[in-house]
Amino acid sequence: xxxxxxxxxxxxxxxxxxxxxxxxxxxxxxxxxxxxxxxxxxxxxxxxxxxxxxxxxxxxxxxxxxxxxxxxxxxxxxxxxxxxxxxxxxxxxxxxxxxxxxxxxxxxxxxxxxxxxxxxxxxxxxxxxxxxxxxxxxxxxxxxxxxxxxxxxxxxxxxxxxxxxxxxxxxxxxxxxxxxxxxxxxxxxxxxxxxxxxxxxxxxxxxxxxxxxxxxxxxxxxxxxxxxxxxxxxxxxxxxxxxxxxxxxxxxxxxxxxxxxxxxxxxxxxxxxxxxxxxxxxxxxxxxxxxxxxxxxxxxxxxxxxxxxxxxxxxxxxxxxxxxxxxxxxxxxxxxxxxxxxxxxxxxxxxxxxxxxxxxxxxxxxxxxxxxxxxxxxxxxxxxxxxxxxxxxxxxxxxxxxxxxxxxxxxxxxxxxxxxxxxxxxxxxxxxxxxxxxxxxxxxxxxxxxxxxxxxxxxxxxxxxxxxxxxxxxxxxxxxxxxxxxxxxxxxxxxxxxxx
Amino acid sequence: xxxxxxxxxxxxxxxxxxxxxxxxxxxxxxxxxxxxxxxxxxxxxxxxxxxxxxxxxxxxxxxxxxxxxxxxxxxxxxxxxxxxxxxxxxxxxxxxxxxxxxxxxxxxxxxxxxxxxxxxxxxxxxxxxxxxxxxxxxxxxxxxxxxxxxxxxxxxxxxxxxxxxxxxxxxxxxxxxxxxxxxxxxxxxxxxxxxxxxxxxxxxxxxxx
Numbered sequence: 098x099x100x101x102x103x104x105x106x107x108x109x110x111x112x113x114x115x116x117x118x119x120x121x122x123x124x125x126x127x128x129x130x131x132x133x134x135x136x137x138x139x140x141x142x143x144x145x146x147x148x149x150x151x152x153x154x155x156x157x158x159x160x161x162x163x164x165x166x167x168x169x170x171x172x173x174x175x176x177x178x179x180x181x182x183x184x185x186x187x188x189x190x191x192x193x194x195x196x197x198x199x200x201x202x203x204x205x206x207x208x209x210x211x212x213x214x215x216x217x218x219x220x221x222x223x224x225x226x227x228x229x230x231x232x233x234x235x236x237x238x239x240x241x242x243x244x245x246x247x248x249x250x251x252x253x254x255x256x257x258x259x260x261x262x263x264x265x266x267x268x269x270x271x272x273x274x275x276x277x278x279x280x281x282x283x284x285x286x287x288x289x290x291x292x293x294x295x296x297x298x299x300x301x302x303x304x305x306x307x308x309x310x311x312x313x314x315x316x317x318x319x320x321x322x323x324x325x326x327x328x329x330x331x332x333x334x335x336x337x338x339x340x341x342x343x344x345x346x347x348x349x350x351x352x353x354x355x356x357x358x359x360x361x362x363x364x365x366x367x368x369x370x371x372x373x374x375x376x377x378x379x380x381x382x383x384x385x386x387x388x389x390x391x392x393x394x395x396x397x398x399x400x401x402x403x404x405x406x407x408x409x410x411x412x413x414x415x416x417x418x419x420x421x422x423x424x425x426x427x428x429x430x431x432x433x434x435x436x437x438x439x440x441x442x443x444x445x446x447x448x449x450x451x452x453x454x455x456x457x458x459x460x461x462x463x464x465x466x467x468x469x470x471x472x473x474x475x476x477x478x479x480x481x482x483x484x485x486x487x488x489x490x491x492x493x494x495x496x497x498x499x500x501x502x503x504x505x506x507x508x509x510x511x512x513x514x515x516x517x518x519x520x521x522x523x524x525x526x527x528x529x530x531x532x533x534x535x536x537x538x539x540x541x542x543x544x545x546x547x548x549x550x551x552x553x554x555x556x557x558x559x560x561x562x563x564x565x566x567x568x569x570x571x572x573x574x575x576x577x578x579x580x581x582x583x584x585x586x587x588x589x590x591x592x593x594x595x596x597x
Numbered sequence: 598x599x600x601x602x603x604x605x606x607x608x609x610x611x612x613x614x615x616x617x618x619x620x621x622x623x624x625x626x627x628x629x630x631x632x633x634x635x636x637x638x639x640x641x642x643x644x645x646x647x648x649x650x651x652x653x654x655x656x657x658x659x660x661x662x663x664x665x666x667x668x669x670x671x672x673x674x675x676x677x678x679x680x681x682x683x684x685x686x687x688x689x690x691x692x693x694x695x696x697x698x699x700x701x702x703x704x705x706x707x708x709x710x711x712x713x714x715x716x717x718x719x720x721x722x723x724x725x726x727x728x729x730x731x732x733x734x735x736x737x738x739x740x741x742x743x744x745x746x747x748x749x750x751x752x753x754x755x756x757x758x759x760x761x762x763x764x765x766x767x768x769x770x771x772x773x774x775x776x777x778x779x780x781x782x783x784x785x786x787x788x789x790x791x792x793x794x795x796x797x798x799x800x801x802x803x804x805x806x
């Protein structure tokens with residue numbers, strides 16, 4: 098089969114919508130729905146692999162509403178990988194959640210259709226975010242992700258999930274409204290200094306970015322940074338993040354943490370590229386570095402006192418986002434590449450961790466880490482995956498995150514910020530101690546609690562192990578995988594402002 | 598336009614005083630109605646085909662009819678509500694609104710001295726800040742939704758004045774998002790009524806740290 102790039106992009110964008118329309122009708126039976134879900138996601142994954150093979154990173158594809166370059170391709174690979182993992186783990190999760198004996202959703206009827214429809218639309222909107230060519234449409238798509246994922250976060254409609262969702266919608270919508278204000282100011286700047294042709298078109302703006310009038314640009318950048326920073330979960334605006342991540346169904350938490358927040362980083366990067374010449378690299382750099390490191394510091398202090406396992410993972414996500422934003426603020430090639438690689442690794446590892454945490458919640462009927470002991474004895478398979486995931490997320494070799502974190506820290510030293518490098522190393526060490534303390538307590542000592550049995554099945558174990566292995570293989574052998582290596586180099590060049 | 602600004606400021610101040618939910622929704626509808634008229638006035642004065650009328654028509658349909666209608670229906674169901682009302686919040690938000698009006702004019706004088714739409718920009722800054730203060734100071738879900746829409750209206754008005762509206766596709770997307778946002782918030786509020794027997798968000802304080 099030979100498709101050109103345009104056809105592949107349209108296929109990728111069409112399939113999730115078709116499936117969610119089918120799922121929303123709730124007509125197919127449960128088994129059929131699960132299989133359709135897997136088939137569609139696998140087809141999208143296959144299309145993304147074909148696209149990666151045939152796409153030349155040096156020449157972006159330009160359509161009427163689509164702009165597709167190496168950076169978009171990289172983001173699409175991340176989202177596609179998570180989409181695939183989601184589809185192949187969802188049946189195990191939903192079966193467990195609706196299980197007669199211990200599942201939380203056992204009292205409700207057929208929820209699979211609704212869950213699938215919302216989740217696939219959610220993934221679809223994230224795919225739209227990375228392919229549209231227009232800053233305004235990017236804003237629209239990011240806001241739409243908030244709204245669709247809000248329904249997913251509130252999926253169980255418990256009191257706490259309602260509270261989390263309310264906070265999520267309110268905080269994120271206000272933040273995103275500020276980003277809209279920033280986008281409007283960018284448009285105003287464009288009208289005044291470049292002209293009214295191609296309104297808010299990213300490529301056009303980035304080619305004319307040197308003509309932007311600096312007076313208003315800084316103003317616009319502040320609004321954009323605060324707005325999208327809220328969505329990323331940067332420290333003073335992070336209030337929604339731990340709540341939403343901890344109350345959502347485990348699969349949704351994985352998607353939120355792995356894909357959604359980095360989509361916000363992606364849009365921020367697109368805006369930074371346009372405003373960089375006008376605002377000045379120093380201002381952007383210091384803002385990114387400060388808020389990035391501050392986010393890590395805030396996350397560390399909350400992790401140590403945490404009792405809820407998913408909240409702990411959410412704070413660990415915050416730490417990773419903080420590190421990514423700080424690495425973005427360095428503006429050196431190695432840090433930019435490492436940041437993009439870290440997005441990939443973090444997405445895969447964090448998805449597997451959230452899935453494992455969801456399994457533990459079902460096995461023990463609690464999220465409270467203080468009430469779980471002796472997992473090693475009771476549920477050896479789950480504890481194995483938990484330990485592997487935690488070791489991976491903390492950045493210990495040989496897992497993938499070790500490489501990306503290492504190069505990001507290395508970037509601090511090459512970019513003449515050695516002290517910030519030292520500070521972030523100390524903070525990462527604090528993170529490691531905090532998380533390992535909780536996890537090892539859960540794994541070790543004597544079991545004191547009844548449990549529902551080992552709930553890890555065959556397919557989901559394979560998917561989770563696969564995620565960890567792929568993250569390791571891609572990061573460790575990056576220089577051997579020519580396609581990805583070239584893609585990553587081109588994407589990093591785009592991040593640093595060199596438009597293809 | 599001057600009359601519109603006067604009415605707008607009046608409506609926004611009224612918004613901060615109202616504690617009755619039904620009246621708050623009607624107030625929101627009239628606020629959006631003023632925005633719609635502003636859309637028509639500005640659109641027809643620049644006058645370029647469908648783009649001149651569409652934002653006004655959309656504002657009328659989405660923000661004047663649909664959104665207040667949906668919230669109004671929800672308010673109708675909130676009968677035996679356990680109310681935790683504090684009158685002092687009302688005074689705070691009115692005082693805050695007065696300060697924001699002054700602040701708006703100060704910002705306009707500093708940033709864009711002598712610009713033509715000075716009053717409208719000040720009014721939109723007032724709306725943005727008042728919307729924020731309604732969301733922060735008031736505890737009831739409906740009032741917070743009203744604050745969100747006020748904030749959005751303010752940003753929309755500012756965009757309308759600064760750039761004569763966003764590109765058409767983006768504008769449609771923004772309207773769609775506002776629409777979905779209200780649907781989601783209405784769903785959440787009605788679930789909140791079932792779970793907590795109230796729509797006062799101050800009962801939701803379990804998640805901390």
